[in-house]
Amino acid sequence: MMIEKMSDFFTARADGYDAHMLNDVEGCKDGYVKMAELLPDAVTNILDLGCGTGLELDEIFKIYPNIKVIGVDLTKAMLDRLKQKHPDKDLTLINASYFNYNFGIEKFDAIISFQTMHHFPHDKKIELYSRVYSALKPGGRYIECDYMLIEQKDEDFLFKENERIRKEQNISDDEFYHFDTPCTISNQIEMLRKARFEKVEMVWRVENTTIIVADKTII
Ligand SMILES: C[S@@+](CC[C@H](N)C(=O)[O-])C[C@H]1O[C@@H](n2cnc3c(N)ncnc32)[C@H](O)[C@@H]1O
Numbered sequence: 001m002m003i004e005k006m007s008d009f010f011t012a013r014a015d016g017y018d019a020h021m022l023n024d025v026e027g028c029k030d031g032y033v034k035m036a037e038l039l040p041d042a043v044t045n046i047l048d049l050g051c052g053t054g055l056e057l058d059e060i061f062k063i064y065p066n067i068k069v070i071g072v073d074l075t076k077a078m079l080d081r082l083k084q085k086h087p088d089k090d091l092t093l094i095n096a097s098y099f100n101y102n103f104g105i106e107k108f109d110a111i112i113s114f115q116t117m118h119h120f121p122h123d124k125k126i127e128l129y130s131r132v133y134s135a136l137k138p139g140g141r142y143i144e145c146d147y148m149l150i151e152q153k154d155e156d157f158l159f160k161e162n163e164r165i166r167k168e169q170n171i172s173d174d175e176f177y178h179f180d181t182p183c184t185i186s187n188q189i190e191m192l193r194k195a196r197f198e199k200v201e202m203v204w205r206v207e208n209t210t211i212i213v214a215d216k217t218i219i
Pocket residue numbers: 006007010021049050051052053054055056072073074075078096097098099113114115116119176
């Protein structure tokens with residue numbers, strides 16, 4: 001099996017992407033609606049990590065038409081489609097990796113990610129979640145909807161496969177390639193706690209599509 005560079009993978013699939021997620025990936029269609037419902041009532045601005053073509057934003061704009069959004073994504077072709085769908089919205093799109101982009105401090109009411117975090121190892125995610133925590137205003141909320149597992153053995157198998165294939169293809173650790181390495185729900189919760197979130201809860205799950213909400217309390 002040959003794996004592709006992350007941005008090449010999504011560039012090649014950008015055209016049929018929305019229909020695929022809405023029709024073929026169990027739980028996603030309802031997950032986009034649920035994520036919009038989970039935003040804090042008084043939300044005025046959000047950061048969307050790995051926003052892609054913005055399927056989650058399609059639902060969020062229905063409830064909050066004037067919300068200010070920063071979307072970060074590696075794949076320009078995905079961002080182009082998002083911009084085409086919502087030319088009139090307050091959208092700032094950044095074509096970059098969220099591991100490098102500076103989110104700032106206490107800037108956002110909420111930060112979201114949908115189906116993008118299942119490609120990275122624990123240590124990278126804890127560091128990212130820690131920056132997410134810092135970028136949230138006190139009382140802010142991080143909502144992640146992603147492909148998550150129950151059994152540790154299934155997570156271990158996919159991480160080992162990823163390592164084996166990357167070795168075979170001589171891919172270095174710091175390059176982003178597309179291979180799914182979902183984590184268990186309990187590992188996800190633990191990573192978010194390690195990143196200092198005071199309240200972390202799984203709130204919704206359909207098949208493997210799972211939503212975790214992590215709250216930053218007002219001190
Ligand atoms: C499965 S799509 C999800 C898109 C959208 N959130 C949705 O649910 O429809 C994953 C997206 O994450 C982006 N992505 C993957 N790794 C990334 C990274 N390190 N930084 C920014 N974007 C990334 C990809 O380019 C792709 O657009």
